[in-house]
Amino acid sequence: MTTDTVLDVRDLRVAFGDVEPVRGISFRLRRGERLGLVGESGSGKSLTALAIMRLARRAQLSGEVLLEGEDLLTLKPRQMEKVRGGRVAMVYQDPMSALNPVYTVGKQLEEAIRLHRRLDRRAARERAIELLDDVGVPHPQRRVEQYPHEFSGGMRQRVMIAMAMCADPTVLICDEPTTALDVTTQARIMDLLDRLVEEHHTAVVLITHDLGVAAGFCDNVQVMYGGRIVERAEAEALYRASLHPYSEALLGAAVDLNLELGVPIPTIGGSPPLAGSLPSGCSFHPRCAWAQDRCRTEVPLLREVAGRLVECHRADERAAAVKEETHVGA
Template sequence: MTTAPQPKDPAPPTGNGTPLLTATDVRTAFHTARGPVQAVDGVSLTLREGETLGIVGESGSGKSVLGRTLMGLITDGPGTTVSGSVLFDGRDVHALTPAGRRALWGTEAAMVFQDPMTSLNPVKKVGTHLSESVRLHLGLSRAQARERAVGLLRQVGIPEPSRRADQYPHELSGGMRQRVVIAMALACGPRLLIADEPTTALDVTVQKQILDLLQSLTEELRMATVLISHDLATVAGRTDRVAVMYAGRLVEYADTAAVFDRPRHPYSSALIASVPRLDLPPHTLLPAIEGSPPDLLHPPPGCRFAPRCGGATDRCVTEAPRLTGHAGDRETGAVACHHPLGADEEATV
């Protein structure tokens, strides 16, 4: 069992006690030539102002699709089916018109994507990327927008911000480009920030700088933040709660320290056990989760982790477990497992 991380101080509730973001039974399916792929299958979660939620899981577990669905970037239409509700400050994101969603993006909710080069136009200067949104949403003049752009670059820790504003994305390092993308997301002062694998392809030192920057800005601006990652170390100590996804479903949803110190789902336990530890002797083989995630075109009828779980029973193979418990319970949280682990148990995979 790994040592529990030092969690953040719990975020205080909003003034009226209502969550800023409430997702209920969210389902997102993509229609393919082989049939529908249920990428997100019945996810429910809440997020309050000033709170940070980590969403973790293997590649292909549905994390990024969930983030885009929460933002309203994926909607019900040709090729996709989206159901359930996503309420942002009481408004149903998916009931908004396209113009209403565009008004929401940037000013109230923003997203940082995995690859900054695909988020930046290579033929536009960095300052133009930043000034366009503030001129559109905040009505600033060209000079005011330029001043705002330079200030944003300075806020995210880019040296010589005036000079960098006149450069093109390819003239910046990967870490600087990611900071520019973060500055773009923060340009209009959003209340919700969804960061989807914000440190992908960055070296370890730059990863820490970016994560520290996101954490400090979240605390300074009192934003609600969703941090999506396949790396458990990314969310440890930087989030208030963790939602563990597997094959499109939430399998565990609890206080961060509880998940890392007392994981109740075998998948959560196996993920944590596979993380390298400094206290292990040299050349120690890390435990691996045998097998592969299920084909979401034809998911198994019971627990989707059952084929890879050493503790699975006949019930697990035939009956899908429901997420039971409450994410706010600091001792147990919520878990979707017929045989949840106890305080001193580790998963058998």
């Protein structure tokens, strides 16, 4: 593990009995890096995050999750409680469900602060007000006394970010932080995350189905399908030319606002596989226009092709085609 690596996930597997929804995820995250996990619902993105946080209930976890060299999967529950929310924190998809409706926002922030900092109640209240102000909640001295239902969706998400940042974590995991928010609020939340990363040099794992959000925020992007990483590349390189057919299909299915009226929106045919009934060979082959006999019987390995990692038998052909297209275009 290099000196600037803060999170090193090695062959992470999550199983529920005989069903394995996450099947051997590996990646490294450097200090200050922004890594995107993208893919359709059911690809294993959120479960990967919950496994890293040791919040995947009743799941059997294997592999290694090294946070600054310490394997989180070997920690006892009491030890993990000190790590969770302290050195590694998470912003959840639905802030209304994550926040307790019967306690004020200030009370919940104070509890999180005192869990990781040796502060008395007065100092914790002052810190809670500072955090709300830092994440852009107006009138924090008044809002700290209010309940979650008195906040808008965007403001609740700001509260969740403040709570996650209360102990200055080394790694911040954001699970669909802009889901169900309007475009303007979405942009403000991403600008806030961008500022916090710059100021605190926090490493961020951004889980999203929104390729536009990932493109604007992430340094590197990992595409997940069927519980595995099928492509990892720098964000710019991936969006310029993907090498895995699933990545290409995802990008092709993005809504083009310049699309002419009456022209159908591109989609990916079929549905993602269920974790308990994965097809043989490459899990994407039933939906893949590039599939050959080998794809239906032999599981491809994640390997380096043209400066990125790709899990596809035909990645070399795709890389050669992209190179030719680029040469012709030049």
